[in-house]
Amino acid sequence: MNLGSSPATGLFVRLRAWAEQFPDRPAHVAASVGTTATVRLTYRELLARAGAVAGYLRRQLPDDGSPVIVLGHKEPEMLAGFLGAVGSGHPYIPLDDSLPAQRVASVAAAANTALTLTPELIASLPPDPDAELTSPRPAAPFYIIFTSGSTGEPKGVVITAECLDAFLDWMLGEHAFVAGAETFLNQAPFSFDLSVMDLYLSIATGGTLYSVTRREIGDFKQLFRALDEARLTAWVSTPSFAQLCLAERSFGAGRLPEMRRFLFCGETLLPDTAKRLLDRFPDGEVWNTYGPTEATVATTSVRITPALLAPGGPLPIGRPRPGTRMYLRDDYGSVSSGGERGEMIIAGPNVSPGYLGRPDLTDAVFFEEDDGCRAYRTGDWGRWRDGLLYFEGRQDGQIKLHGYRIELADIEENLLALDAVRDCAVVPVTRHGAVQFLAAFVVPVQIPGTDAAHTEAADQLRAELAARLPVYMLPRKIYLQSLLPMTANGKADRRLLSELAANGGAAPHP
Ligand code: AMP
Numbered sequence: 001m002n003l004g005s006s007p008a009t010g011l012f013v014r015l016r017a018w019a020e021q022f023p024d025r026p027a028h029v030a031a032s033v034g035t036t037a038t039v040r041l042t043y044r045e046l047l048a049r050a051g052a053v054a055g056y057l058r059r060q061l062p063d064d065g066s067p068v069i070v071l072g073h074k075e076p077e078m079l080a081g082f083l084g085a086v087g088s089g090h091p092y093i094p095l096d097d098s099l100p101a102q103r104v105a106s107v108a109a110a111a112n113t114a115l116t117l118t119p120e121l122i123a124s125l126p127p128d129p130d131a132e133l134t135s136p137r138p139a140a141p142f143y144i145i146f147t148s149g150s151t152g153e154p155k156g157v158v159i160t161a162e163c164l165d166a167f168l169d170w171m172l173g174e175h176a177f178v179a180g181a182e183t184f185l186n187q188a189p190f191s192f193d194l195s196v197m198d199l200y201l202s203i204a205t206g207g208t209l210y211s212v213t214r215r216e217i218g219d220f221k222q223l224f225r226a227l228d229e230a231r232l233t234a235w236v237s238t239p240s241f242a243q244l245c246l247a248e249r250s251f252g253a254g255r256l257p258e259m260r261r262f263l264f265c266g267e268t269l270l271p272d273t274a275k276r277l278l279d280r281f282p283d284g285e286v287w288n289t290y291g292p293t294e295a296t297v298a299t300t301s302v303r304i305t306p307a308l309l310a311p312g313g314p315l316p317i318g319r320p321r322p323g324t325r326m327y328l329r330d331d332y333g334s335v336s337s338g339g340e341r342g343e344m345i346i347a348g349p350n351v352s353p354g355y356l357g358r359p360d361l362t363d364a365v366f367f368e369e370d371d372g373c374r375a376y377r378t379g380d381w382g383r384w385r386d387g388l389l390y391f392e393g394r395q396d397g398q399i400k401l402h403g404y405r406i407e408l409a410d411i412e413e414n415l416l417a418l419d420a421v422r423d424c425a426v427v428p429v430t431r432h433g434a435v436q437f438l439a440a441f442v443v444p445v446q447i448p449g450t451d452a453a454h455t456e457a458a459d460q461l462r463a464e465l466a467a468r469l470p471v472y473m474l475p476r477k478i479y480l481q482s483l484l485p486m487t488a489n490g491k492a493d494r495r496l497l498s499e500l501a502a503n504g505g506a507a508p509h510p
Pocket of ligand 1: 147193194264265266267268269288289290291292293294297317378380391394400403404405
């Protein structure tokens with residue numbers, strides 16, 4: 001079939017084509033949140049529901065391109081909300097309903113939006129067969145994803161239709177997906193840009209998006225029941241999630257016979273994970289992709305082969321997509337050459353125009369190249385070796401925990417906002433190069449006198465923090481002490497604190 005359109009700017013051309021060609025093919029399947037029933041949304045229904053959302057938004061909002069929050073989990077209405085928003089000229093902000101109300105409110109304030117679509121609201125909308133779904137202009141914001149910000153407030157990365165086209169055109173060119181025959185795993189919440197890979201590759205190819213919900217992810221039995229039912233052909237997840245599945249010995253081609261591709265992004269892919277997948281899925285391909293939300297999901301990719309695994313060292317993140325340049329800058333800002341380490345810079349059409357309503361944050365990391373191309377300083381260290389890029393960690397306090405991007409300063413700022421906290425440091429505890437959990441060292445206004453009071457005060461802090469931060473950002477351990485150990489230049493000694501937390505957290509200054 002001649003798709004005749006780019007996947008993002010021509011989204012509705014494709015969607016209508018699929019709805020005509022196979023109206024009853026499921027566009028989305030997910031376990032119904034809160035029950036054990038699976039819910040399916042066909043292409044015909046998706047188009048109709050997106051139209052109902054677009055009609056509703058046109059009645060509710062001026063035609064000003066203002067963003068709309070879509071707040072839920074993996075309900076099929078979420079997709080209708082995203083497409084209906086875009087089709088009526090509004091970018092959407094996907095938020096997971098596990099977020100505390102305060103964080104949702106701070107996103108709404110930052111985006112200056114009062115309109116929130118929920119699955120319940122979307123389900124209640126009457127059909128609107130006359131509603132138009134209008135294709136977005138290339139420069140129009142398509143979605144805005146909020147990520148952890150070091151100021152304690154999340155920041156909104158604006159992604160235009162042009163950015164999304166650049167990403168999807170590349171992925172569609174690199175992988176021979178079969179139109180109307182793919183089923184993509186959706187593991188990441190829609191609020192995390194990894195989900196953009198599965199969601200829009202699925203829609204672009206007339207595929208089925210199969211969502212596993214947080215309830216299934218938290219229960220191995222339910223998870224594997226879903227995976228048995230899903231008949232997945234393409235796996236999109238963080239490496240951590242695949243590692244979790246590999247703990248089940250039957251996770252392999254016998255159980256998932258149609259699986260052809262594993263697409264990873266968001267954190268380091270360990271050689272052991274890739275090797276075990278290639279062993280268990282002899283006909284499957286394993287791909288490592290890399291990129292920040294600010295450059296639309298992923299910018300580099302590489303297929304992991306036995307030859308790449310043979311030397312036994314870290315795996316590469318690959319080569320940039322055609323049409324996007326990547327280069328390295330050393331500590332002094334000059335372009336690194338040879339095999340020198342440097343900060344990875346991305347310049348190309350997939351780079352975001354910046355952070356929503358925050359020119360200050362935008363100017364700090366985005367800039368224009370001499371040829372007018374948008375560029376982004378990633379804050380990631382990288383190195384070229386044999387024509388491939390290797391990721392070598394962060395320059396700052398941003399970490400990845402199970403694929404979630406977290407600014408440690410975001411947690412610290414939110415701790416400092418609590419009345420009982422005088423000072424604090426949050427540190428990652430790492431094993432085999434991957435963060436295992438976070439620990440907070442807190443200097444309280446008043447040190448509790450007994451062990452029981454210590455535990456109670458730490459629990460209280462955790463509860464107060466939970467009202468402000470997503471659950472994945474909550475430190476597993478909170479230690480109270482009268483002082484933080486300092487380095488020679490007067491900063492909290494994070495290395496020492498990390499070691500203490502790894503060894504059970506005995507405080508040096510009780
Ligand atoms: P996010 O914006 O949530 O996608 O996080 C982007 C950050 O995740 C990057 O700046 C890297 O620090 C890290 N990251 C993404 N992909 C990879 C990868 N394949 N290997 C190692 N780190 C990665």
